[in-house]
Amino acid sequence: MAEDCLVQLKYPTMFVDLLMACVTSPYYSLQINGGIEGVFPGKRGLRLKAIATCLDEFDLMSGLQANPTKTNLYFGGVKSDIKELILAATGFSAGVFPFRYLGLPLFTARITKDMYQPLLDKIKDKIMHWANRTLSYAGKTLLINSVIFGLNNFWGASVLLHKGIAKKITKLCKDFIWGIDEGHRRHIFMKWQLLCAPKIEGAIGIKEVLSWNCAQMTKWVWKLLFKPQCLWSRWVQTYVLKGRDFWSPTASISQSRYWNNVVRMKDKLLPSFVDAGVLFSSA
Known part of the structure; x- marks a missing residue:
């Protein structure tokens, strides 16, 4: 190996x-x-x-x-x-854990909220840079979905974000969309949940942080099922699954937090596969 x-x-x-x-x-x-x-x-x-x-x-x-x-x-x-x-x-x-590699914290224990601060700081810096510009709602939406979620994607594809961190990111996006006067958010024309709905439903298609995070983590399940020959899938099959079917393992304190996040995504997907009458094996 x-x-x-x-x-x-x-x-x-x-x-x-x-x-x-x-x-x-x-x-x-x-x-x-x-x-x-x-x-x-x-x-x-x-x-x-x-x-x-x-x-x-x-x-x-x-x-x-x-x-x-x-x-x-x-x-x-x-x-x-x-x-x-x-x-x-x-x-x-x-070296000593945790440390940062390519902007992400590498850790052996539970990731803390403080470790997400560099992500929040980068998002704040981007928004402050745009705050004094005259932008339409469409322009702001484009910046959020491309730039802000570009930063978030880097993290969201590797870890399941804390709900508290997701709320902070959402708040930063809300303040940017609606604008702030003297520390107070301006008049809100539509509920945030409606703004996050697809454009085909009449919304502006802003990505919802936690849902998008789950979708990104699902790609690792997809790799195990449909890309069994890629390096990561082969490593998981050899050292983690050890001949077991992917659908069998449960989250365990003996496994890494990253792998437990992948297992939790599997648990969310399993009912959909069962309803569709289709199950795959990673072996």
Whole structure:
């Protein structure tokens, strides 16, 4: 599976072959008094040194080098002695959860409301930038659906948003649509729920935050059912489902919060599949 990950991430074939050879097939001999004695398989320490050497060779061939001062390794469930060996072999530092990667928080425990603050700040900055412009309702709607939900999509496709965060995002959108005078929202011409209805029903088609978030999370269920050969689906089948049908597992504290979110989406979709008389297997 590790080799598949490297291939899917587009690492050069030569680098993948070298790395896999280092971690799967090394055998060593000892030189004693000028003679070679014995043959034994590589163990943990020798393999770590071989990986570090392989990374150095990759640097020489490609010119791509991991900067030790800017590179961290993150561990979960790793014994302290093994952790220290890995850090010593690579020269990298140990990182601490949670941390941000590509704008999203990566975490091992429950995500807190404070972690959503960068998302709220970005939305506020966009709205404040547009606030002094003369825009029609159609123009404001376009900006919300394209720009604001563009920011929200980045988060919403990875985590189920807290209801409180969804309410704050909705409030920011409401204030932008109706406008605010001296801290008070101007006259409201239509209920927000009606504005969020499809255009074909006479509304202006603003996306409702929680419903759109659920729709985005559903794509992971779709990948498991219809894209079983993609890297993520194969990883889930191998390490999470372990031969079980996708519809069987339930949310569990032993699983990651992200996977539990996917399971909850499955539970919401299951009645619709049953009513349609259609069920799929991810195996």
